[in-house]
Amino acid sequence: MNKLHIEPLEVEKTKVVISDLQEQEAENGILLVISGEIDMRDPSEFILPYLLRIHDEAIAQKVKILSVDFRELSYVNSSGIKTIISWLMKSKSLPGDQGYKVRIVQNSDIPWQESTFPVIQKLFPELITFSQD
Amino acid sequence: MEKESKIYVELKFGPKWTYISTVRTFVENFMAITLENKKQATSIAMAVNELIENAVKFSDLEGSELNIYVTSAQKMIKVIVSNHASQENIADLQSCLQELFENPPLDAYIKRMKDSSIAINGKSALGLARIRYECQADISTSIENGIVKITANIPIEKWEASHE
Numbered sequence: 001m002n003k004l005h006i007e008p009l010e011v012e013k014t015k016v017v018i019s020d021l022q023e024q025e026a027e028n029g030i031l032l033v034i035s036g037e038i039d040m041r042d043p044s045e046f047i048l049p050y051l052l053r054i055h056d057e058a059i060a061q062k063v064k065i066l067s068v069d070f071r072e073l074s075y076v077n078s079s080g081i082k083t084i085i086s087w088l089m090k091s092k093s094l095p096g097d098q099g100y101k102v103r104i105v106q107n108s109d110i111p112w113q114e115s116t117f118p119v120i121q122k123l124f125p126e127l128i129t130f131s132q133d
Numbered sequence: 134m135e136k137e138s139k140i141y142v143e144l145k146f147g148p149k150w151t152y153i154s155t156v157r158t159f160v161e162n163f164m165a166i167t168l169e170n171k172k173q174a175t176s177i178a179m180a181v182n183e184l185i186e187n188a189v190k191f192s193d194l195e196g197s198e199l200n201i202y203v204t205s206a207q208k209m210i211k212v213i214v215s216n217h218a219s220q221e222n223i224a225d226l227q228s229c230l231q232e233l234f235e236n237p238p239l240d241a242y243i244k245r246m247k248d249s250s251i252a253i254n255g256k257s258a259l260g261l262a263r264i265r266y267e268c269q270a271d272i273s274t275s276i277e278n279g280i281v282k283i284t285a286n287i288p289i290e291k292w293e294a295s296h297e
Binding site: 040042065077078115123 | 173
């Protein structure tokens with residue numbers, strides 16, 4: 001079990017798995033692997049509450065880095081983008097010493113990731129960093 | 134322009150949400166054997182997905198129509214999605230589109246991202262802003278007798294040798 005004590009989520013074609021980040025330089029980090037597809041009508045019904053629960057627990061546990069691995073997420077519709085933005089907005093609104101940074105691990109061979117992430121980065125230049133697969 | 138196209142898809146289906154991903158997959162496969170750039174085939178399938186989702190959200194009756202025309206002369210994909218909508222939904226759509234077209238594609242997309250995260254009715258037009266910027270789509274609309282028709286002209290890069 002991860003330090004946030006949150007179980008994986010599997011809803012429709014989307015799967016989210018949480019584990020503790022093993023890297024030495026990120027002693028208090030969490031790894032989130034989101035895979036499959038997000039093409040449901042309303043991701044705010046299941047996925048957003050789940051991400052906000054992670055957000056709340058991450059604050060409580062003083063997590064400093066949240067690495068989100070999107071490499072196996074082959075499709076996201078605009079409602080899914082809205083869900084990701086809503087979650088990142090929550091993180092952005094926190095004072096610097098209380099929040100966490102988000103590192104997005106992306107796969108540039110997947111077209112939506114290549115075209116959508118650069119725009120999201122413009123919205124959250126201080127909050128998120130990117131790394132390729 | 135449609136009549137000049139020798140490569141096309143015309144589909145009419147009940148606008149149920151569960152059909153959308155099946156249509157997206159079909160369009161992606163169709164485009165993958167038409168275009169040299171396979172990533173662009175996936176991007177066009179994404180655009181179709183967003184337009185159909187939009188049609189389902191704004192539609193008030195069964196039946197949504199999808200037309201895709203590949204026009205080699207203009208190196209363009211024309212995607213047309215039509216559906217019937219209530220006067221209230223048409224007014225919502227027109228309001229969203231007016232705001233969308235007031236700004237350049239990237240600015241409008243970023244604004245829609247921000248606004249959609251606090252929107253409560255799910256009709257943010259983020260999908261239209263997305264394809265306008267990510268697919269460089271030129272979007273136009275027409276409304277006649279309660280039928281909303283959204284047209285997206287998407288430029289394409291290269292063609293398979295058989296379609297030159």
